[in-house]
Amino acid sequence: MNQSVLVGSRAKQKFWDLYKSERKFKDFDPEIEETPDPRFAYFQTCKEKNCLPRANLLIKDTESPLIDFTNKYLQTQQAAQSVAEAVKRYTFPVMAIYFVNNSLKPREAKVIMQSFQHHIGTIQNLNLSMNNLSQSGAEYLASVIPNMQSIKRLNLNDCHLSDRGVKAILENLEQLTTLDVLDLSANQIGQSSYFKDSAAALCSYI
Amino acid sequence: MLRGPLGYEIIKSIAEHESLNTLGVSNNFLGQIDKCIEPPAALFSNMLL
Numbered sequence A: 001m002n003q004s005v006l007v008g009s010r011a012k013q014k015f016w017d018l019y020k021s022e023r024k025f026k027d028f029d030p031e032i033e034e035t036p037d038p039r040f041a042y043f044q045t046c047k048e049k050n051c052l053p054r055a056n057l058l059i060k061d062t063e064s065p066l067i068d069f070t071n072k073y074l075q076t077q078q079a080a081q082s083v084a085e086a087v088k089r090y091t092f093p094v095m096a097i098y099f100v101n102n103s104l105k106p107r108e109a110k111v112i113m114q115s116f117q118h119h120i121g122t123i124q125n126l127n128l129s130m131n132n133l134s135q136s137g138a139e140y141l142a143s144v145i146p147n148m149q150s151i152k153r154l155n156l157n158d159c160h161l162s163d164r165g166v167k168a169i170l171e172n173l174e175q176l177t178t179l180d181v182l183d184l185s186a187n188q189i190g191q192s193s194y195f196k197d198s199a200a201a202l203c204s205y206i
Numbered sequence B: 001m002l003r004g005p006l007g008y009e010i011i012k013s014i015a016e017h018e019s020l021n022t023l024g025v026s027n028n029f030l031g032q033i034d035k036c037i038e039p040p041a042a043l044f045s046n047m048l049l
Helices: A008-020 A038-049 A077-087 A106-115 A134-147 A163-173 A198-205 B005-015
Strands: A066-068 A096-098 A125-127 A153-155 A181-183 B022-024
Touching: A008 A038, A038 A077, A077 A106, A106 A134, A134 A163
Parallel strands: A066 A096, A096 A125, A125 A153, A153 A181, A181 B022
Antiparallel strands: none
16 A cells, blocks of 8 residues: 555545545445555444544544654544554554554553554554543453563553553563653553552561 | 561562563552652652652
């Protein structure tokens, strides 16, 4: 796939031309697809899920090795699924992925994380901040972390991560020697306290 | 007040990480954890407790 179909105002015009046309995306079958063009999968999924396509979800302003959905609203399962089907088909080199402040809930967050699975080995910067990963999202992320062989920055700020979720992530992070920056701010680390005097108990233990 | 053994475990395992230079853990429920343990200076100098 040529990235130019996803970049610039001309690409935006082509996006809508394609949507209005009778071209084969309307019969797109992911099982026997012939083209990796993410627009086909996006339109078809929007059609199946009965949601309106949005050009600004797929068309970027500049060509870059970056998938950036910062501040784009993906709260509904339909919107997340449609975007995920497109992202799965991005074949350009991806070094950074930003899904920040998308109102993702745990199920949608997992769908989105699954969509960039084949970029997981090359990404250096992953930012999922301000989305609700919760325990299920954390467990899924933990399961793919061993494959993040190039990761340098991992931002999970305000992702509703509990002690258990963070622990699952950290257990897998231990093997990653490339990681330089880890942001776990504004989560729930330490909230699972059930000993009234835990500080004193732990200090004496240490 | 350090709140919870899991919170402590988590910070301890982060502190032992090989390559990590910067860690953000502000706005969690860690209280004065820095007064309870003696962490590696390089790592915790960048922490925002």
